Amino acid sequence: MSSSTHATLGVRQAQKLKTRQALLDAALRLLEEQSLSSLGLREVTRVVGVAPAAFYRHFRDMAELGVALVEESLGSLHVMIRAVLAEQQEAEEVIDRSVEAVAGHVRRHPAHVRFIARERHGGVRAVREAIAAELERFGDEVAAALAAQEVSQGWSAEDVRMLAGLYVDHLVMTASAFLEASPEEERAIADTAGRQLRLISLGRRHWRAAS
Amino acid sequence: MSSSTHATLGVRQAQKLKTRQALLDAALRLLEEQSLSSLGLREVTRVVGVAPAAFYRHFRDMAELGVALVEESLGSLHVMIRAVLAEQQEAEEVIDRSVEAVAGHVRRHPAHVRFIARERHGGVRAVREAIAAELERFGDEVAAALAAQEVSQGWSAEDVRMLAGLYVDHLVMTASAFLEASPEEERAIADTAGRQLRLISLGRRHWRAAS
DNA sequence: TCCCGTGGCAAACAGTTGTTTACTGAATCC
DNA sequence: GGATTCAGTAAACAACTGTTTGCCACGGGA
Numbered sequence: 377m378s379s380s381t382h383a384t385l386g387v388r389q390a391q392k393l394k395t396r397q398a399l400l401d402a403a404l405r406l407l408e409e410q411s412l413s414s415l416g417l418r419e420v421t422r423v424v425g426v427a428p429a430a431f432y433r434h435f436r437d438m439a440e441l442g443v444a445l446v447e448e449s450l451g452s453l454h455v456m457i458r459a460v461l462a463e464q465q466e467a468e469e470v471i472d473r474s475v476e477a478v479a480g481h482v483r484r485h486p487a488h489v490r491f492i493a494r495e496r497h498g499g500v501r502a503v504r505e506a507i508a509a510e511l512e513r514f515g516d517e518v519a520a521a522l523a524a525q526e527v528s529q530g531w532s533a534e535d536v537r538m539l540a541g542l543y544v545d546h547l548v549m550t551a552s553a554f555l556e557a558s559p560e561e562e563r564a565i566a567d568t569a570g571r572q573l574r575l576i577s578l579g580r581r582h583w584r585a586a587s
Numbered sequence: 588m589s590s591s592t593h594a595t596l597g598v599r600q601a602q603k604l605k606t607r608q609a610l611l612d613a614a615l616r617l618l619e620e621q622s623l624s625s626l627g628l629r630e631v632t633r634v635v636g637v638a639p640a641a642f643y644r645h646f647r648d649m650a651e652l653g654v655a656l657v658e659e660s661l662g663s664l665h666v667m668i669r670a671v672l673a674e675q676q677e678a679e680e681v682i683d684r685s686v687e688a689v690a691g692h693v694r695r696h697p698a699h700v701r702f703i704a705r706e707r708h709g710g711v712r713a714v715r716e717a718i719a720a721e722l723e724r725f726g727d728e729v730a731a732a733l734a735a736q737e738v739s740q741g742w743s744a745e746d747v748r749m750l751a752g753l754y755v756d757h758l759v760m761t762a763s764a765f766l767e768a769s770p771e772e773e774r775a776i777a778d779t780a781g782r783q784l785r786l787i788s789l790g791r792r793h794w795r796a797a798s
Numbered sequence: 799t800c801c802c803g804t805g806g807c808a809a810a811c812a813g814t815t816g817t818t819t820a821c822t823g824a825a826t827c828c
Numbered sequence: 829g830g831a832t833t834c835a836g837t838a839a840a841c842a843a844c845t846g847t848t849t850g851c852c853a854c855g856g857g858a
Contacts (some may be wrong), residue, residue, distance in 0.1 A: 386855080386856075387854095387855060387856090388854090388855050388856070391855090416846080417845085417846065417847090418844080419844065427831075428845095428846080428847085429847080429848080429849095431846095432847085445852090494857085
């Protein structure tokens with residue numbers, strides 16, 4: 377990683393990116409036990425081992441750093457969603473795969489997930505809006521994938537979008553549930569999430585037939 | 588209100604409760620634009636117009652005040668849920684009633700709803716746990732009501748509980764969606780929430796028949 | 799090689815924070 | 829009616845905050 381940026385960007389910019397990333401990492405770590413609106417600039421620079429004033433070379437204030445963290449956090453989630461959507465299997469299988477993918481993602485990036493769950497309704501407007509905008513894009517993407525499936529024939533675009541919203545909300549809920557779960561609770565959560573998805577999928581298959 | 592407490596408790600305790608409530612109110616107001624972990628003790632006492640040290644006569648620290656706010660906020664939500672569950676009508680009707688009840692509740696107690704949505708995954712452990720415990724009780728209550736309906740015959744207790752969880756999560760999601768919505772968006776949100784509930788209810792009616 | 803651009807530093811700034819201390823005055827109890 | 833309890837006060841404490849200033853060292857283009 378370091379070597380590639382080194383080669384491409386020159387020592388100068390590479391070093392800058394490095395401390396920028398160090399600031400993001402330190403902030404993310406500190407945010408495991410508090411929320412963004414109480415995270416201090418000095419607190420972050422202290423962890424990185426850099427002067428407080430250096431912060432301003434990278435971000436105007438903590439809100440701007442927060443927005444950068446949103447991109448980083450939801451970026452990793454995005455690739456996971458794409459991967460799940462790309463699978464073209466039968467409903468029963470894709471559900472278990474999805475839940476397992478979410479569990480794995482939480483296990484791999486717990487701080488990212490915690491940050492999103494915490495700041496989605498948190499005290500910093502700019503960050504809330506960044507998360508909302510990105511989640512809306514996820515919803516659109518899911519909707520497009522759903523619309524391409526044969527089960528969705530005859531569905532209005534509005535209905536497809538509301539189902540996608542349900543899935544995205546459920547995804548975030550499940551991820552945050554995994555987050556605060558002890559290892560032995562994980563199975564129960566995965567189980568519940570799977571059953572909930574199955575019930576939704578059942579409602580989906582009977583949507584226009586019954587109403 | 589003041590007169591009743593006055594009569595029952597004596598001037599002494601009544602006054603104490605009054606400033607305690609003033610602290611809670613001030614905190615709730617300040618929390619509309621920040622999160623609990625960044626709310627300062629002095630900030631609250633300043634708004635109330637009381638000396639900083641007076642705070643300790645009522646709460647050990649801000650976390651304890653937060654827990655008190657949880658009880659207050661979810662208390663009002665609790666009566667709303669009870670009211671909805673008490674109605675024994677046909678599925679189609681109860682859905683629209685419920686969504687309208689949620690919308691009304693958010694309109695009436697926006698600060699309470701915002702507080703819960705924000706601190707449910709917020710930075711203060713004690714508050715998170717208090718919210719989680721209370722929402723779990725809500726889930727149990729909903730589950731009991733669902734189990735009593737004829738649609739749930741043959742359902743395992745586990746399945747009923749997972750459906751109740753889905754409803755509770757959806758409730759919180761919908762409430763927080765109403766919260767950040769402009770008045771003209773309210774209708775669309777209510778509409779989407781209603782359709783989502785209808786789809787879930789559809790899946791519910793086909794649960795054991797298909798799987 | 800020299801010079802410019804710039805990431806990072808040290809120091810100082812005025813404010814703010816949570817917490818402790820000793821106190822006052824009024825409601826309560828006997 | 830006198831003693832007591834206790835909600836609220838004022839003042840002081842050290843510790844911390846975000847932001848500005850002038851400075852230095854050094855990588856990169858000429």
